[in-house]
Amino acid sequence: xxxxxxxxxxxxxxxxxxxxxxxxxxxxxxxxxxxxxxxxxxxxxxxxxxxxxxxxxxxxxxxxxxxxxxxxxxxxxxxxxxxxxxxxxxxxxxxxxxxxxxxxxxxxxxxxxxxxxxxxxxxxxxxxxxxxxxxxxxxxxxxxxxxxxxxxxxxxxxxxxxxxxxxxxxxxxxxxxxxxxxxxxxxxxxxxxxxxxxxxxxxxxxxxxxxxxxxxxxxxxxxxxxxxxxxxxxxxxxxxxxxxxxxxxxxxxxxxxxxxxxxxxxxxxxxx
Amino acid sequence: xxxxxxxxxxxxxxxxxxxxxxxxxxxxxxxxxxxxxxxxxxxxxxxxxxxxxxxxxxxxxxxxxxxxxxxxxxxxxxxxxxxxxxxxxxxxxxxxxxxxxxxxxxxxxxxxxx
Numbered sequence: 001x002x003x004x005x006x007x008x009x010x011x012x013x014x015x016x017x018x019x020x021x022x023x024x025x026x027x028x029x030x031x032x033x034x035x036x037x038x039x040x041x042x043x044x045x046x047x048x049x050x051x052x053x054x055x056x057x058x059x060x061x062x063x064x065x066x067x068x069x070x071x072x073x074x075x076x077x078x079x080x081x082x083x084x085x086x087x088x089x090x091x092x093x094x095x096x097x098x099x100x101x102x103x104x105x106x107x108x109x110x111x112x113x114x115x116x117x118x119x120x121x122x123x124x125x126x127x128x129x130x131x132x133x134x135x136x137x138x139x140x141x142x143x144x145x146x147x148x149x150x151x152x153x154x155x156x157x158x159x160x161x162x163x164x165x166x167x168x169x170x171x172x173x174x175x176x177x178x179x180x181x182x183x184x185x186x187x188x189x190x191x192x193x194x195x196x197x198x199x200x201x202x203x204x205x206x207x208x209x210x211x212x213x214x215x216x217x218x219x220x221x222x223x224x225x226x227x228x229x230x231x232x233x234x235x236x237x238x239x240x241x242x243x244x245x246x247x248x249x250x251x252x253x254x255x256x257x258x259x260x261x262x263x264x265x266x267x268x269x270x271x272x
Numbered sequence: 273x274x275x276x277x278x279x280x281x282x283x284x285x286x287x288x289x290x291x292x293x294x295x296x297x298x299x300x301x302x303x304x305x306x307x308x309x310x311x312x313x314x315x316x317x318x319x320x321x322x323x324x325x326x327x328x329x330x331x332x333x334x335x336x337x338x339x340x341x342x343x344x345x346x347x348x349x350x351x352x353x354x355x356x357x358x359x360x361x362x363x364x365x366x367x368x369x370x371x372x373x374x375x376x377x378x379x380x381x382x383x384x385x386x
Binding site for chain 2: 051052053054055056173
């Protein structure tokens with residue numbers, strides 16, 4: 001026995017479109033259709049209204065998007081997209097522009113949520129309805145994510161890439177996503193370079209104090225300072241880029257408290 | 273790795289099945305999806321994490337925002353099929369005080385409606 005479900009009234013997006021037929025068309029486009037849910041379902045006291053599938057692809061998966069495109073599914077032109085596509089983000093200020101310049105092959109809509117969005121933050125949304133796959137390229141931003149989390153996306157938690165190459169690639173993606181990490185890395189290298197140079201200078205000064213002749217000290221000064229500077233720079237790079245829990249085994253954290261000088265407080269969750 | 277969301281809507285309740293990785297590049301997408309559900313009146317949300325492979329602090333931030341938003345709207349969120357690592361992650365972040373975790377989806381749907 002089947003339960004017949006029904007479409008709910010379309011509310012949240014209706015302000016951005018005309019009433020009547022257009023609303024009906026939109027529901028068809030986003031896959032909101034009448035469904036039959038078996039009564040034997042484990043949550044049979046609830047009536048499922050809609051089911052949607054949405055996918056955010058990373059930029060690395062552009063080719064995958066093309067492969068998944070079904071030529072049998074007619075592409076929608078930009079005029080048809082209009083405000084309809086923006087319905088996925090009703091909480092955002094809706095200012096949808098057709099995006100012909102960047103990619104003429106695919107219909108796309110840019111959601112300007114307060115500021116222009118960079119291309120690297122564009123995600124690809126793939127939606128499925130009864131007619132097949134529809135996809136589009138939409139720009140989403142981190143506007144709703146607190147700044148602290150955007151700036152310090154330390155990898156924690158669940159499963160991680162298994163080999164070092166993937167770990168480094170994953171880490172590089174973080175740096176690409178968050179340019180401020182590059183600034184932090186530069187600061188870390190600069191700080192450690194200065195520290196290394198100062199340490200080498202201290203040894204040279206101690207040598208002169210102990211009576212080593214000036215020419216000898218002068219001969220070794222440049223190499224020692226160079227080694228100190230380079231060593232400091234390498235240590236800074238290691239500290240910021242390599243010494244990350246996503247790149248190292250769990251038991252390799254003995255240097256964590258000694259050399260991790262540039263990390264700000266890592267996790268503070270503003271849960272009211 | 274892409275993040276794929278399957279949204280199932282049951283009047284006030286919505287079930288979000290997360291598949292893939294949540295990280296900085298798609299946290300905004302996830303946040304927008306939650307905002308969309310909330311604006312559509314789905315204040316009670318079940319997150320099915322059986323296919324969630326990884327999550328970074330951006331994902332936790334989105335979860336914390338979702339907790340705040342659902343609480344403000346008189347709603348609730350419940351996780352189901354959460355791995356031990358994810359449970360540990362919620363414990364470390366303190367989000368376990370605000371997010372219920374259940375083993376099965378049916379139980380989660382019952383919990384979220386109470």
